[in-house]
Amino acid sequence: MQAASSKVAVVAGGGGIGGATARRLAEAGVSVVIGDLSKDNAQAIAAGIRNGGGQARGVACDVREQGSVDALIATAIDSFGGLDYLHVNAADLQIIFQDSNAVDVDLAVFDRTIDVNLRGHLLCTRAAIPRMLERGGGAIVYTTSAAAFIGEAERPCYAMAKAGINALMRHVASRWGGRGIRANCVAPGFVATENNRKTLPAGFLEEAVKRTRSTRVGTPEDIAAMVALLLSEEGYWINGQVISVDGGATTR
Numbered sequence: 001m002q003a004a005s006s007k008v009a010v011v012a013g014g015g016g017i018g019g020a021t022a023r024r025l026a027e028a029g030v031s032v033v034i035g036d037l038s039k040d041n042a043q044a045i046a047a048g049i050r051n052g053g054g055q056a057r058g059v060a061c062d063v064r065e066q067g068s069v070d071a072l073i074a075t076a077i078d079s080f081g082g083l084d085y086l087h088v089n090a091a092d093l094q095i096i097f098q099d100s101n102a103v104d105v106d107l108a109v110f111d112r113t114i115d116v117n118l119r120g121h122l123l124c125t126r127a128a129i130p131r132m133l134e135r136g137g138g139a140i141v142y143t144t145s146a147a148a149f150i151g152e153a154e155r156p157c158y159a160m161a162k163a164g165i166n167a168l169m170r171h172v173a174s175r176w177g178g179r180g181i182r183a184n185c186v187a188p189g190f191v192a193t194e195n196n197r198k199t200l201p202a203g204f205l206e207e208a209v210k211r212t213r214s215t216r217v218g219t220p221e222d223i224a225a226m227v228a229l230l231l232s233e234e235g236y237w238i239n240g241q242v243i244s245v246d247g248g249a250t251t252r
């Protein structure tokens, strides 16, 4: 049985890191709604949480569509009575393989990347903030990436989208911090999720460990622990920050 809590969270973008966040929040007694492009994925995460005694619902959601995002937030209100926490985590990670360089990249790749990975985060923000204000505040965590600030020789569209999320987060913290809404970003290093393990070339994991100051690559649970802290009351004095959780791959 989970510890009791009256808090309600939405995770937009299930997958590896989002799924781990949903499970982590549910373990703390938070009621969770998971929205994902893959309804099956969202529902599987929610079913796993319910089987463990938690409260969760999984729904289809496309963060590119305001109506779909509004419906995701409405599910939290209708099912659990309100909204306190939001983890905006969705990203199209398949298109990264076409995200070559600023000269050669197909602009359709740029448009698609911005649509999902940045505009989608704005749409989630717009839907959530009025509902959080009704409860006297809340907390938002966006999943960004070191790609936003390290300056890589490839995947410029991904980096631009992630840098945009950092800017959005700082705006939200500045605009609504005084009304009780906090916003932060978590910037993961390489995290071996079920999805990306399928496509890793031989030797990739060993090379990824060498880029850290650690003994292993990240797990979804490493990131979920930080997201849960940032959302919780224990994270109350953390606002407007980009927090790297990457085994020391970047030091700033």
Ligand SMILES: NC(=O)c1ccc[n+]([C@@H]2O[C@H](COP(=O)([O-])OP(=O)(O)OC[C@H]3O[C@@H](n4cnc5c(N)ncnc54)[C@H](O)[C@@H]3O)[C@@H](O)[C@H]2O)c1
Binding pocket: 012, 013, 014, 015, 016, 017, 018, 035, 036, 037, 038, 041, 061, 062, 063, 064, 089, 090, 091, 092, 093, 116, 120, 143, 144, 145, 146, 187, 188, 189, 190, 191, 192, 193, 195, 196
């Ligand atoms: N895994 C890593 O190494 C890593 C590193 C740095 C940052 N990140 C970031 O972490 C986040 C989660 O990544 P992950 O590795 O868990 O990936 P993942 O592919 O397991 O999860 C991403 C989820 O987003 C969903 N999604 C894609 N398009 C969507 C849309 N239009 N609407 C709603 N949902 C959509 C996918 O269905 C998927 O379930 C992403 O924002 C990613 O950029 C991951």
